[in-house]
Amino acid sequence: MQVLIAPSAAAVGRFAAGRIADVVRRRPDAVLGLATGSSPLDIYADLARQVAAGELDLSAVRAFALDEYIGLPPGHPQSYHEVIDREVVRPTGMDPAKVRVPNGFAEDLEAACEEFERELAEVGPVDVQILGVGTNGHIGFNEPMSSFASRTRVKRLTPATRQANARFFDSIDQVPELCLTQGIGTVMEAEELLLVAQGAAKAEAVARMVEGPVSSSCPASVLQFHPSATVIVDGPAASRLE
Numbered sequence: 001m002q003v004l005i006a007p008s009a010a011a012v013g014r015f016a017a018g019r020i021a022d023v024v025r026r027r028p029d030a031v032l033g034l035a036t037g038s039s040p041l042d043i044y045a046d047l048a049r050q051v052a053a054g055e056l057d058l059s060a061v062r063a064f065a066l067d068e069y070i071g072l073p074p075g076h077p078q079s080y081h082e083v084i085d086r087e088v089v090r091p092t093g094m095d096p097a098k099v100r101v102p103n104g105f106a107e108d109l110e111a112a113c114e115e116f117e118r119e120l121a122e123v124g125p126v127d128v129q130i131l132g133v134g135t136n137g138h139i140g141f142n143e144p145m146s147s148f149a150s151r152t153r154v155k156r157l158t159p160a161t162r163q164a165n166a167r168f169f170d171s172i173d174q175v176p177e178l179c180l181t182q183g184i185g186t187v188m189e190a191e192e193l194l195l196v197a198q199g200a201a202k203a204e205a206v207a208r209m210v211e212g213p214v215s216s217s218c219p220a221s222v223l224q225f226h227p228s229a230t231v232i233v234d235g236p237a238a239s240r241l242e
């Protein structure tokens, strides 16, 4: 695992976007793995800047999102389908037909998970998977004690994760209790993992991920086993590293 400490939160996004842009310049139809939440927003903003400047073309890229809430109506502004469209696809000129988000609106959620895994297997492997980390060490919505062998499935969000994500809703009661998420086994099949974290609130999770024992009590610690994992953090997020 490579750990890069960037001089600022914005620089975390620029460094990570630079790595992704390099991959896409080498392979214009690269397969990207997309995370939602606040951590990757600077990455998407920097990719959009490069596209607007004519330095990068993401129109042939294929992409798979990590997760989706269950129980929000289609079109809800906080559904990850909408968030990915608003924050990633439209600003960066990706082709919406080439972007998949797990279908949290499906009547048969198990079938939706199988379908997502099938498409990923056909199109993948993912060249670069973008990740954030929860304060409890989750990646995707693989909460502590998730199996390292897990595949895309329904999961229950912990109260801590619902509380953390309540900032995107009017109240915590509106944060769904269930989600679909790629499994840890699914995520680990990507060729390269790029995890970004900013701010002191992530310092403990970053230390457990990078220096702690590899344990499902901190799902992100599994990155220590990946042959090509890079963690890019700012100073406050790195502050608990030895």
Ligand code: F6R
Residues within 6 Å of the ligand: 034, 035, 036, 037, 038, 039, 040, 066, 067, 131, 132, 133, 134, 135, 138, 139, 140, 141
């Ligand atoms: C979301 C996801 C989550 C977030 C994590 C951190 O797609 O995969 O694992 O990356 O909850 O969220 P933020 O970045 O909002 O602190």
